[in-house]
Amino acid sequence: MFDDPLLLARLQFALTAATHYVFVALTLGLAPYILVGQLVATVRGDRRRMASVRFWGGLYLVNYGMGVLSGLVMELQLAVNWTGLHAVFGYSFAAPLALETMTAFFVESTFLGLWIFGWDRMGRWAHLACFAVVTGTAYLSAWWVLVANGFLRHPVGFEIVDGVAHLTDPVALMANPAALMAFLHIITGALLLGALVVGATSAHHLIRGNDPDGMFGRGLVYATVMACVMPLPVAAFGGTQFALFGQDPPTSGLTYTAGEIEAIEAASGGPLLTAANTAGEVLMFTAWALMFLLGPAMLVVLLLRRPLGRLPRLRNLLLAPLLITPVLPYLASVAGWVFRETNRQPWAVVHHLTTADAVTPMAPGMAAASFSFFTGAFAVLAATTSWLLVRYARRGPGGGPLAERPADAEEPAAPVTSF
Amino acid sequence: MDVLSTVLLALFVVGYLVLAGADIGLGLLMPVVARTPEQRRRAVAAIAPYFLASEVWLVAAVGVLAGLFPALDHHVVAELWPVLVTLLGGWLVRDSGLWLRARVDAPSRRAVCDTAVVAGSWVVAASWGLVLAGLLTGGLTASVFTPLCAVAVLALFALRGASFGAERLVGALHDDSADVAARATRVVARVALAAALLATGAAPLPGGVATDRPVVAAASALVLLVLLAVTSGVRGPMLSRHTSALAMGAAGVLTALSAQLPTEPVPATTAVFVWAALAPAVPFMVLGQVWMYRLARRPAPAPTFFA
Numbered sequence: 177m178f179d180d181p182l183l184l185a186r187l188q189f190a191l192t193a194a195t196h197y198v199f200v201a202l203t204l205g206l207a208p209y210i211l212v213g214q215l216v217a218t219v220r221g222d223r224r225r226m227a228s229v230r231f232w233g234g235l236y237l238v239n240y241g242m243g244v245l246s247g248l249v250m251e252l253q254l255a256v257n258w259t260g261l262h263a264v265f266g267y268s269f270a271a272p273l274a275l276e277t278m279t280a281f282f283v284e285s286t287f288l289g290l291w292i293f294g295w296d297r298m299g300r301w302a303h304l305a306c307f308a309v310v311t312g313t314a315y316l317s318a319w320w321v322l323v324a325n326g327f328l329r330h331p332v333g334f335e336i337v338d339g340v341a342h343l344t345d346p347v348a349l350m351a352n353p354a355a356l357m358a359f360l361h362i363i364t365g366a367l368l369l370g371a372l373v374v375g376a377t378s379a380h381h382l383i384r385g386n387d388p389d390g391m392f393g394r395g396l397v398y399a400t401v402m403a404c405v406m407p408l409p410v411a412a413f414g415g416t417q418f419a420l421f422g423q424d425p426p427t428s429g430l431t432y433t434a435g436e437i438e439a440i441e442a443a444s445g446g447p448l449l450t451a452a453n454t455a456g457e458v459l460m461f462t463a464w465a466l467m468f469l470l471g472p473a474m475l476v477v478l479l480l481r482r483p484l485g486r487l488p489r490l491r492n493l494l495l496a497p498l499l500i501t502p503v504l505p506y507l508a509s510v511a512g513w514v515f516r517e518t519n520r521q522p523w524a525v526v527h528h529l530t531t532a533d534a535v536t537p538m539a540p541g542m543a544a545a546s547f548s549f550f551t552g553a554f555a556v557l558a559a560t561t562s563w564l565l566v567r568y569a570r571r572g573p574g575g576g577p578l579a580e581r582p583a584d585a586e587e588p589a590a591p592v593t594s595f
Numbered sequence: 596m597d598v599l600s601t602v603l604l605a606l607f608v609v610g611y612l613v614l615a616g617a618d619i620g621l622g623l624l625m626p627v628v629a630r631t632p633e634q635r636r637r638a639v640a641a642i643a644p645y646f647l648a649s650e651v652w653l654v655a656a657v658g659v660l661a662g663l664f665p666a667l668d669h670h671v672v673a674e675l676w677p678v679l680v681t682l683l684g685g686w687l688v689r690d691s692g693l694w695l696r697a698r699v700d701a702p703s704r705r706a707v708c709d710t711a712v713v714a715g716s717w718v719v720a721a722s723w724g725l726v727l728a729g730l731l732t733g734g735l736t737a738s739v740f741t742p743l744c745a746v747a748v749l750a751l752f753a754l755r756g757a758s759f760g761a762e763r764l765v766g767a768l769h770d771d772s773a774d775v776a777a778r779a780t781r782v783v784a785r786v787a788l789a790a791a792l793l794a795t796g797a798a799p800l801p802g803g804v805a806t807d808r809p810v811v812a813a814a815s816a817l818v819l820l821v822l823l824a825v826t827s828g829v830r831g832p833m834l835s836r837h838t839s840a841l842a843m844g845a846a847g848v849l850t851a852l853s854a855q856l857p858t859e860p861v862p863a864t865t866a867v868f869v870w871a872a873l874a875p876a877v878p879f880m881v882l883g884q885v886w887m888y889r890l891a892r893r894p895a896p897a898p899t900f901f902a
Binding site: 234237238241242244245248249251252253254255256259262263266267268270271272273274275276277278279280281282283285286287288289290292293294295297298309337340342343344345346349536538542546549550553557560564577578581 | 644645647648650651652654655657658659660661662663664665666668669672673676677679680683684686687688690691694695697698861862864865867868869872873875876879880883884886887890891893897898899900901
């Protein structure tokens with residue numbers, strides 16, 4: 177296995193992308209919840225409500241760090257390991273990615289830095305505006321990335337000039353159904369994932385009778401509402417994408433003739449790919465079937481929580497299953513990506529470029545070294561970040577990374593000289 | 596349109612070198628300027644929210660390279676693949692240290708994070724030296740020029756870091772990090788000047804700089820040398836904030852103007868699409884950068900998320 181640079185490059189990208197998405201999904205899912213929380217706290221000028229923003233914001237940042245680390249590696253890996261893709265589809269596939277880096281990530285990272293640094297250092301409305309920009313650009317980023325990803329699945333809006341794809345219709349590129357449906361599928365799924373993480377954290381503290389200012393009661397209500405509302409749109413936006421499967425993209429035939437395409441597709445495959453594809457499909461559907469049952473079950477728990485106040489053991493028994501519910505959307509997300517991306521094989525760009533032609537020619541030894549380093553580093557980092565997330569979620573609002581430190585513990589401000 | 600797009604790419608690369616040069620350079624110098632745990636915390640606090648706004652310049656540069664200059668991307672990657680992967684690895688290690696440092700409590704684990712920041716900064720800066728040398732010589736060559744250029748670029752990063760530290764580590768009166776950094780500017784500038792002089796001398800040798808614009812290359816090298824000479828002279832520490840930025844920028848401009856890189860005209864539809872979608876974001880990009888730069892000039896009195 178270590179002597180095949182193509183396989184290594186593919187596995188490396190798959191692992192990077194999966195790690196990236198696992199953390200990005202929580203970023204997308206938590207951001208709107210934090211934004212609304214901060215808006216309410218700002219409008220009311222309520223310092224105690226802000227404690228809840230600090231708690232969820234702390235989890236958001238720990239998680240964001242891993243999202244950005246894997247995202248940086250993913251972007252550079254795409255540029256460095258897949259030059260064949262850029263050589264042909266740079267002007268069409270990589271253009272939305274270029275816009276993602278400039279209009280979304282550039283702004284998001286800067287304003288997140290301002291938000292982190294700005295606690296108690298800028299006006300509360302300016303601070304809120306920073307997080308509004310962070311939330312907006314996080315979603316903009318997801319949209320640009322899916323425009324690029326949708327292009328691979330369903331290439332539209334270009335012509336081939338001297339073996340290079342030249343964009344002819346940017347509107348078709350942006351309105352690509354493979355991108356639009358995937359975007360709606362991803363954001364509804366991420367909102368559900370974020371809500372279930374909020375729900376699990378809230379249940380953990382409610383079981384221990386820890387509910388400062390009702391923040392975890394509110395978290396449980398939010399999780400229940402989302403669990404009831406969201407599964408249907410997620411499944412609907414996911415299901416409409418099946419209509420594109422097996423459909424030839426409108427640009428089919430520009431690069432290869434129908435006969436050549438058939439020959440390439442017939443020569444590909446293999447037990448490993450088929451197994452990954454089937455496993456992804458089965459896992460995704462099982463997880464979604466269970467999530468459809470989750471909403472009503474959570475509604476019952478929510479309604480019984482107050483009446484059962486005098487029977488804490490029974491109430492805790494009902495709340496306990498919530499602790500493991502985030503496993504379902506995480507499983508569904510990764511399985512869904514495996515299913516979607518393995519389905520495209522042997523193509524990097526359907527009917528235009530095979531994965532084997534897209535990879536950078538590289539020496540097997542160097543490919544193996546790069547694969548081992550990044551896989552090892554991501555295993556350590558993802559494990560550390562997950563452990564930190566669980567630890568801070570269990571600690572509660574008093575011990576978070578953004579928690580307000582008690583005023584008496586602070587040293588008197590030292591005089592600051594500057595020139 | 597082509598000129599504009601080329602300027603955009605050069606702006607992102609030079610902007611990255613100038614802005615991120617400061618926080619990467621401070622990472623290089625951490626063993627010298629930050630010797631106690633509290634000094635290390637303050638050094639990381641100077642780097643930490645600031646790096647979020649500086650590394651995005653490189654991300655944007657890579658995006659523009661892939662989207663508007665795929666032929667150039669192909670060329671650079673083919674010539675410099677091992678260096679670019681090393682750069683990426685160093686970047687990952689450095690940023691992991693920065694993100695995780697304040698999340699761990701045990702001194703030994705914190706030492707691991709500090710080591711990651713320092714080692715990652717060295718790998719990133721040294722890789723940039725090799726990248727610039729590789730671009731100037733048209734691929735990595737085993738010549739005298741390559742190591743000299745790499746040392747000069749490393750010293751330029753350290754100079755940016757020293758001047759950044761002299762400005763942003765100013766704190767309580769007993770704290771001498773800022774003084775150490777200020778004194779270091781002169782030493783580092785002399786090292787950079789010596790290395791840059793030797794590299795300029797080695798440039799015409801076989802395997803040296805391959806350029807069809809020798810006059811432009813010589814002129815920008817002269818600007819770089821004069822700036823370094825000013826910084827290493829009497830007025831060094833006071834002016835280093837500006838001269839180090841200009842010197843780093845001169846190194847970037849020198850590479851952009853003299854390297855022989857394959858360019859193809861950007862197809863009109865792609866160029867119009869990218870520029871039209873970019874335009875509305877520009878005010879946000881500028882506002883965020885300026886705001887961050889100004890906000891981070893006042894060091895945070897209490898520990899924040901990063902340190």
